[in-house]
Amino acid sequence: MRQTIIILACLAFIACAIIRRSGQRFAHLTGWQKLFGLIAVLLAVLILLNPDFLALGLLGDTTLFDVLVMALSLQMLVIVQWAWRGFSTAFVRSVRWVGIPSPGLRLLIAFSAVAIGSAVSSIQKVVHRILS
Numbered sequence: 001m002r003q004t005i006i007i008l009a010c011l012a013f014i015a016c017a018i019i020r021r022s023g024q025r026f027a028h029l030t031g032w033q034k035l036f037g038l039i040a041v042l043l044a045v046l047i048l049l050n051p052d053f054l055a056l057g058l059l060g061d062t063t064l065f066d067v068l069v070m071a072l073s074l075q076m077l078v079i080v081q082w083a084w085r086g087f088s089t090a091f092v093r094s095v096r097w098v099g100i101p102s103p104g105l106r107l108l109i110a111f112s113a114v115a116i117g118s119a120v121s122s123i124q125k126v127v128h129r130i131l132s
Contacts (some may be wrong), residue, residue, distance in 0.1 A: 011045060018106070032080075033073075097100035 047068060101109070 007049065023035050032077075036073045036080075037069065039076060040069045044068040054069045
């Protein structure tokens with residue numbers, strides 16, 4: 001019980017130190033990388049609170065902690081990318097199945113783009129003749 005309290009107090013001090021220097025240390029990371037890194041750190045701390053790591057003496061090994069954080073971050077990133085690709089593929093297929101945009105709508109958009117472009121060009125020529 002006493003070792004757990006000491007470990008939690010040490011982790012709290014480390015968290016305070018990291019928060020004070022977080023602007024410098026994590027400046028190169030983007031939003032998702034920061035989120036995954038934070039979640040990975042929390043999961044790694046929960047893994048390290050296992051009594052087996054205390055018995056093996058692996059708790060003081062920072063390399064083990066860094067590897068755990070890196071592995072958990074990569075695993076979460078891969079899962080999110082896989083889910084994003086799955087959802088985007090399903091969305092695109094459902095839009096194609098429904099027929100949005102339909103061939104008639106595509107033709108209408110193409111003709112209206114040409115008509116608007118021609119009208120803007122004509123207006124620019126008229127304005128240019130008036131100003132010159």
